[in-house]
Amino acid sequence: MSGVRIAPSILSADFAKLGDEIAMMERGGADWVHVDVMDGRFVPNLTFGTKVIETVRKRTSLPLDVHLMVVEPERYFDDFVAAGASGLTIHAEVSPHLHRQLVRIRELGATAGVALNPSTPLSAVEDVLDELDLLLVMSVNPGFGGQTFIAHSLDKIAGARRMLDAARSGAVLEVDGGINRQTIVECWRAGADTFVAGNAIFAAADPAAEIGALRRQCVQRA
Ligand code: DX5
Ligand code: ZN
Numbered sequence: 001m002s003g004v005r006i007a008p009s010i011l012s013a014d015f016a017k018l019g020d021e022i023a024m025m026e027r028g029g030a031d032w033v034h035v036d037v038m039d040g041r042f043v044p045n046l047t048f049g050t051k052v053i054e055t056v057r058k059r060t061s062l063p064l065d066v067h068l069m070v071v072e073p074e075r076y077f078d079d080f081v082a083a084g085a086s087g088l089t090i091h092a093e094v095s096p097h098l099h100r101q102l103v104r105i106r107e108l109g110a111t112a113g114v115a116l117n118p119s120t121p122l123s124a125v126e127d128v129l130d131e132l133d134l135l136l137v138m139s140v141n142p143g144f145g146g147q148t149f150i151a152h153s154l155d156k157i158a159g160a161r162r163m164l165d166a167a168r169s170g171a172v173l174e175v176d177g178g179i180n181r182q183t184i185v186e187c188w189r190a191g192a193d194t195f196v197a198g199n200a201i202f203a204a205a206d207p208a209a210e211i212g213a214l215r216r217q218c219v220q221r222a
């Protein structure tokens with residue numbers, strides 16, 4: 001099952017029992033915990049910041065994959081890494097100085113990621129591949145959990161795979177939005193290796209088991 005990473009998104013967790021939800025993710029074999037930070041400006045929704053990252057960090061040793069859906073993301077790099085973020089992913093759409101920002105994230109000791117909205121072309125990251133540890137292809141317009149997967153994302157994932165391979169980049173290729181037992185297989189075949197899932201896991205009858213079920217879909221149908 002190597003090569004498939006499942007990153008449950010705590011956006012869909014029950015915050016009244018966040019500790020139990022994190023324990024569930026560990027029991028289910030999650031590889032990373034995905035933390036969605038939203039500012040009500042880049043995306044319409046508001047979520048959480050440093051305090052929640054710190055809280056999650058205390059409860060698990062799993063890598064914290066922090067997805068910054070915020071304008072001026074550089075304002076938060078130091079605090080979020082100090083709070084325990086393992087990786088920071090920023091959106092190309094709000095990062096005119098992408099190169100500088102990625103270099104800074106690495107300087108802080110975190111892995112540096114760039115996310116692309118469905119309408120943003122892959123060319124937005126072509127010139128920073130050397131600074132990139134993770135490329136996140138959004139398969140929904142960011143802002144909310146539980147949305148429907150945008151089918152065109154599959155072509156983009158395939159293109160991203162080709163781009164990373166051509167550059168001999170070892171960057172993680174992650175997909176986020178509308179991932180379920182069906183869409184995960186298609187994304188895996190298109191070349192993604194890391195899958196964020198919120199609704200598919202937290203709305204399942206047995207959320208811990210669903211993590212393994214998602215992973216097995218890729219391996220069985222490979
Ligand atoms: C969407 C977030 C996602 C979200 C995914 O803006 O970036 O990480 O939690 O949720 P699902 O898997 O329900 O689409
Ligand atoms: Zn996300």
